[in-house]
Amino acid sequence: MPNLLIVGTNRIETYERSIERAFSKLGWTVDFWDPALELARVSRGKRPGRLLTSLIRIEPWLQKANLRLIQLVDRLGPDLILVIGTTGVRAGSLAQIRVRCPKTVIYCLYPDSPHNLDLDRIQCIPFFDRIATSSPAWVPAFRKFGAIWVSYLPFAADTEYFRPVTDRTQALPAYEVGFVGNWRQERAALLAQLTDFRLAIWGGDYWHSRVERDSPVRRVWQKRQAIGEEFAAICAQIPIMLNILDVVSWPGPNMRTFELPACRAFALSERSDAVLALFREGETIECFADVAEAQDKIKFYLAHEAARQRIAQAAYEFVTTQGHTYLDRARQLIAWWQADA
Structure with a gap:
């Protein structure tokens, strides 16, 4: 039975756990090493130390945490290591793992954009056998950073964590339009122009602290995030x-x-071109380019329920049966691993 070590955040709602669930279904043994948790364990000063490590890089503590990663790899001897994003991982530690475990294949699944790379993370790039980016647009950038091999591996549907619900015992008010996600300035600006519809927003506290006091967005924020079953219930209603x-x-x-x-x-x-390379507009997705087009399409689809339901059903069938679940992504990773081993 092959063994996978995932380096990343071990919480049920994360990308890492979606990957873990898929590999487990395919018969792999999966272990986790969480850089943030390990760094918190080795930091001095208890709570102040943990706070300090979340703000600045303290090399002796980071080195000690990564030593435990090296020791864990020695003990497990994984066939494949998947590093999610590289935060908290030292380039020197990856180099040492390559020396001590030359048969272990090491991949980076990078679920972010090049904008969020810092020097420490860039230094890790040449030590991966393959980097998988979540957008095709970022492949050339990682090649220029020195990656050995770069592939495009889009996100997918986690059909265990995200699935349709029919139970409406916790009925929502009669909202027409919903948005679930983090605050971004451009998102707030667009949503502020859609508040003539019955709009609801779910997301973190930045929707309160970073939105202007007189913005109509503040009154439609639901004062919490929405994950798991609540997210699915929102989608259903x-x-x-x-x-x-x-x-x-x-x-x-x-x-x-x-x-x-x-x-x-x-x-x-x-x-975007990257979205439409996968989905067919008007068939498995509907799209907009600006506020005016968003307003027009909201009005149209509120008035045409059958068209709305047809696209929703086609999109569901597309992602769940046409190669866009995390089981499909795991199979692709395994195929690459077999080729690269």
Whole structure:
């Protein structure tokens, strides 16, 4: 039975756990090493130390945490290591793992954009056998950073965590349009122009602290995030769910591109070539380019329920049966591993 070590955040709602669930279903043994948790364990000063390590890089503590990664790899002897994003991982530690475990294949699944790379993370890039980016637009950038091999591996539908629900015991008010996601300035600006519709926003506290006091967005924020079953319930009850890319994640596709159809939501997504390379506009997704087009399409699809449901069902079938689940992504990673081993 092959053994996988995932380096990343071990929380149920994360990308890492979606990968873990898929590999486990395919018969792999999966272990985790969480850089943030390990760094918290080795930091001095208890709570102040943990706070300090979240703000600045303290090399002796980071080195000690990564030593435990090296020791764990020695003990497990994994066939494949998947490093998610490289935060908290030292380039020198990866180099040592390559020396001590030459048969272990090491991949980086990078779920972010090049904008969020810092020097420490860039230094890790040459030590991976392969880097998988979540957008095709970022492949050339990683090659220039010195990656051995770069492939495009889009996000996918986690059909265990994101799935349609029919139980409406916790009924929502009669919202027309919903958005679930983090605050971004450009998102707030667009959503402020859609508040003539019955709009609801779910997301973190930045929707309160970073939005102008007189913005109409503040009154439609639901004062919490929405994950898991609540996310699926929102998708089931709100006719139109928005997917708004931001300048950092552009051109996508982002996670919401797959999570919304996995819950059988009708998704109105910001248009990009990367999104339309996968989905067919008017068939498995509907798109907009600016506020005016978003307003027009919201009005149209609120008035045409059958068209809305047809696209939502087609999108659901597309992501769940046409090669866009995390089981499909895991199979692709395994095929690469077999070729690279």
